[in-house]
Amino acid sequence: xxxxxxxxxxxxxxxxxxxxxxFMGVLxxxxxxxxxxxxxxxxxxxxxxxxxxxTWVLSRLSIEMTEMPRNYxxxxxxxxxxxVMKLFTTRNFAIKxxxxxxxxxxxSVWAMIDTETRRPCDLVTLYDGDLLNYxxxxxxxxxxxxxxxRFRFRDAQLVRTLTTCYSDxxxxxxxxxxxxxxxxxxxFSRQQMERGxxxxxxxxxxxxxxxxxxxxxxxxVDDNEIDxxxxxxxxxxxxxxxxxxxxxxxxxxxx
Amino acid sequence: xxxxxxxxxxxxxxxxxxxxxxFMGVLxxxxxxxxxxxxxxxxxxxxxxxxxxxTWVLSRLSIEMTEMPRNYxxxxxxxxxxxVMKLFTTRNFAIKxxxxxxxxxxxSVWAMIDTETRRPCDLVTLYDGDLLNYxxxxxxxxxxxxxxxRFRFRDAQLVRTLTTCYSDxxxxxxxxxxxxxxxxxxxFSRQQMERGxxxxxxxxxxxxxxxxxxxxxxxxVDDNEIDxxxxxxxxxxxxxxxxxxxxxxxxxxxx
Numbered sequence: 001x002x003x004x005x006x007x008x009x010x011x012x013x014x015x016x017x018x019x020x021x022x023f024m025g026v027l028x029x030x031x032x033x034x035x036x037x038x039x040x041x042x043x044x045x046x047x048x049x050x051x052x053x054x055t056w057v058l059s060r061l062s063i064e065m066t067e068m069p070r071n072y073x074x075x076x077x078x079x080x081x082x083x084v085m086k087l088f089t090t091r092n093f094a095i096k097x098x099x100x101x102x103x104x105x106x107x108s109v110w111a112m113i114d115t116e117t118r119r120p121c122d123l124v125t126l127y128d129g130d131l132l133n134y135x136x137x138x139x140x141x142x143x144x145x146x147x148x149x150r151f152r153f154r155d156a157q158l159v160r161t162l163t164t165c166y167s168d169x170x171x172x173x174x175x176x177x178x179x180x181x182x183x184x185x186x187x188f189s190r191q192q193m194e195r196g197x198x199x200x201x202x203x204x205x206x207x208x209x210x211x212x213x214x215x216x217x218x219x220x221v222d223d224n225e226i227d228x229x230x231x232x233x234x235x236x237x238x239x240x241x242x243x244x245x246x247x248x249x250x251x252x253x254x255x
Numbered sequence: 256x257x258x259x260x261x262x263x264x265x266x267x268x269x270x271x272x273x274x275x276x277x278f279m280g281v282l283x284x285x286x287x288x289x290x291x292x293x294x295x296x297x298x299x300x301x302x303x304x305x306x307x308x309x310t311w312v313l314s315r316l317s318i319e320m321t322e323m324p325r326n327y328x329x330x331x332x333x334x335x336x337x338x339v340m341k342l343f344t345t346r347n348f349a350i351k352x353x354x355x356x357x358x359x360x361x362x363s364v365w366a367m368i369d370t371e372t373r374r375p376c377d378l379v380t381l382y383d384g385d386l387l388n389y390x391x392x393x394x395x396x397x398x399x400x401x402x403x404x405r406f407r408f409r410d411a412q413l414v415r416t417l418t419t420c421y422s423d424x425x426x427x428x429x430x431x432x433x434x435x436x437x438x439x440x441x442x443f444s445r446q447q448m449e450r451g452x453x454x455x456x457x458x459x460x461x462x463x464x465x466x467x468x469x470x471x472x473x474x475x476v477d478d479n480e481i482d483x484x485x486x487x488x489x490x491x492x493x494x495x496x497x498x499x500x501x502x503x504x505x506x507x508x509x510x
Contacts, residue, residue, distance in 0.1 A: 165441035
């Protein structure tokens with residue numbers, strides 16, 4: 001079986017922002033759909049795994065674009081497994097236009113857990129190490145963006161607090177991975193978002209649920225980059241738990 | 256040219272709620288895409304209209320389902336023009352499963368405005384009355400749900416206020432029609448949403464923009480139905496402007 005799958009995507013009118021570029025959350029959704037389909041085709045889809053009390057957990061996602069898909073544009077997403085380690089597997093993505101010209105790339109890190117014990121599984125030995133069959137060669141692993149960075153929060157400022165609602169929650173009862181991306185980008189001004197996003201990184205740390213209070217802390221890195229930490233259920237007595245951390249790098253303006 | 260088009264839709268994992276049913280906003284998005292494609296194919300798409308300084312404005316949308324599409328389900332949306340009047344045209348929809356069994360229907364009302372004068376156009380005479388060519392016969396107009404209802408707000412209670420953000424805004428700089436549906440359904444509890452929605456109606460009254468403050472007023476009609484009014488930029492001195500009004504009817508529980 002081939003190791004890289006290609007999925008067509010189409011950018012719908014309600015899926016673009018006020019600049020006409022696709023929302024980063026929508027692009028992330030396309031990537032996760034491609035990942036899901038690619039896994040499923042190889043017997044590693046969520047439904048098959050669930051029968052054995054296993055499920056994928058997304059740990060990291062980094063998307064870096066030279067050009068963001070625009071309204072009504074037909075594009076394609078290719079995806080493949082880059083590596084398999086004991087506790088994590090890495091999956092990469094390329095986003096191309098209809099003619100196959102690269103528009104950007106993405107990297108992701110996934111763990112698998114046993115849904116009964118909530119403990120991580122050994123991906124190298126699980127199902128007789130079948131996952132290793134899908135790792136691409138170095139030549140095929142074309143993903144021209146940096147790996148996931150590190151976060152260091154020192155003097156982040158609390159800028160918003162919100163309570164999660166119905167539309168945040170997925171079929172598993174968790175706030176869905178894409179909604180964090182939307183909430184984080186909602187922190188920024190019209191002027192910031194006009195520049196567009198060069199790179200978006202997110203590290204998922206803990207689940208949150210309907211009715212949880214999410215607090216958003218912002219820490220500027222430089223003129224073009226801002227780190228965001230999301231904590232849940234902070235109180236007078238507690239700093240709460242870190243739910244996710246993100247790094248947003250804006251395009252450097254042309255002027 | 257045939258008068259009714261059929262579009263396949265597929266229900267993606269991130270597009271279903273915690274019960275596994277598609278979000279009403281996502282379903283609405285599918286309907287509006289079908290409407291856009293149907294119009295475009297007949298020379299009445301937004302891009303063609305924009306060249307002549309015309310654009311469609313959605314005035315009413317009512318969706319009533321006997322069964323809500325579920326996770327991973329393949330369905331289809333058919334759409335057609337029901338009638339053309341001077342200031343409004345009505346467009347209906349049928350939502351069916353992959354085998355063609357009806358799951359629900361929807362009705363919508365649209366106006367057209369001149370984007371320079373902001374005045375409504377006469378749809379009966381515009382472009383030599385071409386729109387009239389696409390009106391279906393009575394036999395083809397199969398839409399087994401009631402027409403749009405009326406709203407009467409008397410003692411609605413303010414239950415939430417929010418400021419619109421980046422992710423609310425569409426390419427025209429307005430809060431997009433689908434986002435109102437999401438915000439309105441976010442007012443309800445997990446218990447209410449567990450029942451699922453039988454019918455959702457919305458009347459769009461005025462545009463709102465990024466940074467506007469939206470206030471949500473709720474008025475229960477009976478055990479199964481709640482009316483919601485959204486006003487923008489209320490203050491001590493002003494009741495603000497009505498942005499939209501909605502009627503949410505929940506499924507009657509099986510017990």
